[in-house]
Amino acid sequence: MKRVLRLKEKTILRNGMLAFIWIVLGLVRIFKHSMVLNVLMFTGLLALLGSFFIGNLIKTESQDEMSKYNESKAKLKVYKILFYLSMGIFIVTAKGAWFLDFKLILPFFIGAAYLLEFILFLFYEEVGA
Numbered sequence: 001m002k003r004v005l006r007l008k009e010k011t012i013l014r015n016g017m018l019a020f021i022w023i024v025l026g027l028v029r030i031f032k033h034s035m036v037l038n039v040l041m042f043t044g045l046l047a048l049l050g051s052f053f054i055g056n057l058i059k060t061e062s063q064d065e066m067s068k069y070n071e072s073k074a075k076l077k078v079y080k081i082l083f084y085l086s087m088g089i090f091i092v093t094a095k096g097a098w099f100l101d102f103k104l105i106l107p108f109f110i111g112a113a114y115l116l117e118f119i120l121f122l123f124y125e126e127v128g129a
Contacts, residue, residue: 005060007067008122015118017052021045022111029104067125074120078113085109 005013028041063071093100 003058005058007061007063008125010060011118011121013051013054015114015121017048019111019114019118021048021052022107022114024048026105026107026111029107066128070124070128071121073124074117077120078117081116082109082113 024041024045028038028045031037031041089100
């Protein structure tokens with residue numbers, strides 16, 4: 001008997017693992033001087049990438065209207081947060097108060113966006129808010 005993934009399991013393997021891949025990529029960029037740490041993070045990154053592909057290749061149950069609504073609601077909330085955060089960062093850096101290395105923090109922003117989308121989708125599926 002073939003196993004069919006539930007939507008929550010697919011979301012964990014897709015968005016959750018993709019968030020951790022981006023965060024690990026950001027950590028690799030920060031700690032690029034240690035060879036042992038790079039090898040450990042690279043093997044972890046390959047394992048996370050494999051689980052991401054498994055989540056996309058295995059057959060899943062079909063989405064109903066409520067899960068599509070919850071997914072779009074979670075994405076909308078994340079996009080709103082990212083928009084306001086990016087506008088705040090733009091205003092602060094335009095005044096010259098801060099200097100940010102966007103190449104360094106971009107993987108963390110992308111990872112946080114996927115992680116927040118994952119958490120909000122699971123919350124909306126459980127609570128139905």
